[in-house]
Amino acid sequence: DAMVIQNPRYQVTQFGKPVTLSCSQTLNHNVMYWYQQKSSQAPKLLFHYYDKDFNNEADTPDNFQSRRPNTSFCFLDIRSPGLGDAAMYLCATSRSAGSYEQYFGPGTRLTVT
């Protein structure tokens, strides 16, 4: 089945130690998104790629970076995680903008010790 896959499902990192979360999709969608979600709050968009075009949200900290080496994969890099970065990170894809729904992966739960 076509789907959005996130690895790992659970990640523990130390304060200040760089960490990378990965997302892959078999949907061949043009758009890939990264969201941060804390304790049953609404997902907060960090950035998205439309094909190779990177779109950063104005309030996304510089600590967060992303790479999309090809259509199928997208990575979230947290350069120096702080305790406040502990959250669920959700990857989503969409065929295009406008009327197309987003398909979400299961998420990666990040713990910072």
Place this chain on the structure above:
Amino acid sequence: AQSVAQPEDQVNVAEGNPLTVKCTYSVSGNPYLFWYVQYPNRGLQFLLKYITGDNLVKGSYGFEAEFNKSQTSFHLKKPSALVSDSALYFCAVRGWGNNRLAFGKGNQVVVIP
């Protein structure tokens, strides 16, 4: 700017009773409206969307939603709630040409056996 309001924090309903989760939106131009459901420690699952046409939209798991342009609302409904419908529900809106979804804060639905 685009935004969504979900006025209630939690909706409690007895199993077998009708379920309604309220959503109002604000967007420039015609809206694309979505409902998502999230179970604990999972990603968001797409339920249904309104793009154009019939104001009553039917989606997954027996859910439906009614678009009301004059009231700028898109309430989610289910005629007979199940205990398994207990989850977090998000309403979202996207304006034409916009890659970003604006999510509401979410509503926790609790279906009481």
